[in-house]
Amino acid sequence: MERINLLVLSDDLDLRIKVKNLVSDELFAISGYSGFSAEGKTKIVNKFPEVVLCAVNGEVPDSVFVFVQDLLAAIRGTIVILVNDNISVELVNKAAQYGIRKVLPIDGIGIDEFSQNIETVFRLEQQRALDTNEGKKVRCKALGFFGGKGGTGKTTLAIGVAAQLAKAGKRVMLLDLDLQFGDVSMALDIDTKNSIVDLVQDRGGITIENINGFAVEHATGMSVLCAPKSSEFAEFVEAGHVEKIIDIMRPYYEYIIIDLPASFNDTTITACENCEEIFLVYNNEMLSLRNAKVVYSILDQLHQSDKIRFIINKFEKGLVRTEDFEEMFQRKMFAVVPADYSAALASINKGAAVTVSHPKSALSKGISEIADKIIEIHTGIVPIEEKTKKKGLFKSKK
Ligand SMILES: Nc1ncnc2c1ncn2[C@@H]1O[C@H](COP(=O)(O)OP(=O)(O)OP(=O)(O)O)[C@@H](O)[C@H]1O
Ligand SMILES: [Mg+2]
Numbered sequence: 001m002e003r004i005n006l007l008v009l010s011d012d013l014d015l016r017i018k019v020k021n022l023v024s025d026e027l028f029a030i031s032g033y034s035g036f037s038a039e040g041k042t043k044i045v046n047k048f049p050e051v052v053l054c055a056v057n058g059e060v061p062d063s064v065f066v067f068v069q070d071l072l073a074a075i076r077g078t079i080v081i082l083v084n085d086n087i088s089v090e091l092v093n094k095a096a097q098y099g100i101r102k103v104l105p106i107d108g109i110g111i112d113e114f115s116q117n118i119e120t121v122f123r124l125e126q127q128r129a130l131d132t133n134e135g136k137k138v139r140c141k142a143l144g145f146f147g148g149k150g151g152t153g154k155t156t157l158a159i160g161v162a163a164q165l166a167k168a169g170k171r172v173m174l175l176d177l178d179l180q181f182g183d184v185s186m187a188l189d190i191d192t193k194n195s196i197v198d199l200v201q202d203r204g205g206i207t208i209e210n211i212n213g214f215a216v217e218h219a220t221g222m223s224v225l226c227a228p229k230s231s232e233f234a235e236f237v238e239a240g241h242v243e244k245i246i247d248i249m250r251p252y253y254e255y256i257i258i259d260l261p262a263s264f265n266d267t268t269i270t271a272c273e274n275c276e277e278i279f280l281v282y283n284n285e286m287l288s289l290r291n292a293k294v295v296y297s298i299l300d301q302l303h304q305s306d307k308i309r310f311i312i313n314k315f316e317k318g319l320v321r322t323e324d325f326e327e328m329f330q331r332k333m334f335a336v337v338p339a340d341y342s343a344a345l346a347s348i349n350k351g352a353a354v355t356v357s358h359p360k361s362a363l364s365k366g367i368s369e370i371a372d373k374i375i376e377i378h379t380g381i382v383p384i385e386e387k388t389k390k391k392g393l394f395k396s397k398k
Contacts, residue, residue: 003029004122005208005251007049011035015055018106019083023053024115029208031252036067045074048171050251051122055083055106060091065098072099079125081118101125141378142246142256144275147282148295150262153313154281156344156354157337157367158259159187163353164371166221170254173215174224177242177271178261179234182227189351190224192216197228200241208248220356223253239270246274255374264298272299278307279334284320289328296329309334311370335373337366 006028010016016033023030031047034040044052052071056064060082068080082095082103092103102121104114145158155178162174176182176196185192194214204210215225225245228234249256258275260268272278280295282288292310299305310331312322316339326332343361347354355364 003027003208004051004119005029005031005047005049006051006053006118007031007044007047008033008053008055009036009040009044010055012055012057015057015083015106019053019055022106022109022111022114023118024111027115027119036064041067041071041074044071044078045169048075048252048254049078051118052078052080053083053118054080054100057085057106059086060084060094065094068100069098079122081121140250140253140256141277141374142250142258142275143374144258144260144271144278145281146260146268146272146278146295147280147291148262148264149282149288149291152262152281152283152288153337154262155183155187155259156347156363157279157281157311157313157370158257159184159353160355160364160367161371161374162222162255162257163220163355164368165255165257165374167355168371168375170375171252172222172255172257173249173253174218174222175245175249175256175258176225176227177258177267179227179237179267180231180261182259182261184224184259185226185229187348187351188218188224188353190216190218190226192226195226195228195233196241196245197233197236199225199245200237206241206244206248208252211245211249220353237267239266242267242270243274246271269302272302272304272307275307277309278304279309279311281311281313282325283314284312284316284322284325286320289320289325292325293328312336313366314339335366335370337370338362340366 004027006023008016008019008030010019020030031049032043034043054064054068072078072080080100082100083106084091084103085106087103087105095103102117104117145154147154159174162172166172174184176184199206199210199214202210211225215223218224246256258271260271278299280292282292296305296308299308310325310329310333312325312333315336322333322336340361340363343354343358343363347357350357354361355367358364
């Protein structure tokens, strides 16, 4: 069974160690430690733990309860458990008022009892979230960027959307599954020896610790797992690996953005099957329209067509109309992103996501609209900036 991702929160270093020693390695993966500070809060929010163990000895100050309240407002779906050496009815009641799910003693309790108590609270919460469909909403979404035609902008949009989601405070993994010719590392100027091939070949297996080890923490705040530098290594990554990697990443990320190649193969199909949504990226020209039809029909045969969202990228007036795409597929386009060659080229030269290097460009605005829409659909929350944004020229009709 997958281990539960847990973070220990305490200002007292000895107490952190004491708590760590009460947590079973088999049931839990400790993703970090932090204190009751602003940096601590940022760290916790970025790590998106499933359980936060908040340890305090003696009387629990009000500031701790306020910290927990703030934390729970910042990350939905995380469970906070208080660990204390002086439990009273008043403390348990107060803890419950602030959204703390359980109060556990630090002394006189063994590793099994301590760990099982946390696990029970976690499983009950998980079940409740499943029953209300909340877990599905809050938890991870894997989003693929695909299309059967080369050069339509899959990578550009995947990188831009991932960077925008990270900027919005989401925990994001960008996974380059264009195994032969993946160029995410080049586009983001990432100089790493490690890639997905190192992960699947590691003797330790595909674990979250190894994924973190082989992925890169990028300046945008997202993690990036790169494709191999050389195409001959692509064959080492099998469909089973892809499924497992996505599965293991899920509890740790809100969004897994997957850049895919312009072709169907076992790994691409498995990635599509494991995505919640597949963004098909095309340009508004005849060959794109034809190719989109073929790819749609293949994905339909694979029972994946419900997940398809169409994006027209590099939109230029005078070519195939958006309405023609919509008529052909009997669906609204998810987004239409304008052609903006100067920003696209300049961002490549800079080795940065276009939303970072040229945030005011038409291309970045188009990408931001996609990211905002993704957040809005998944959380029901319209990003704050949206209110002040002028209506985009190319806003989709959905
Ligand atoms: N909206 C846009 N306007 C102008 N140029 C763009 C736009 N989007 C992407 N490009 C440029 O188009 C080229 C191809 O983009 P990209 O590499 O993202 O496509 P791709 O679909 O991932 O290609 P491949 O199939 O080879 O993986 C790049 O030079 C990129 O900068
Ligand atoms: Mg690409």
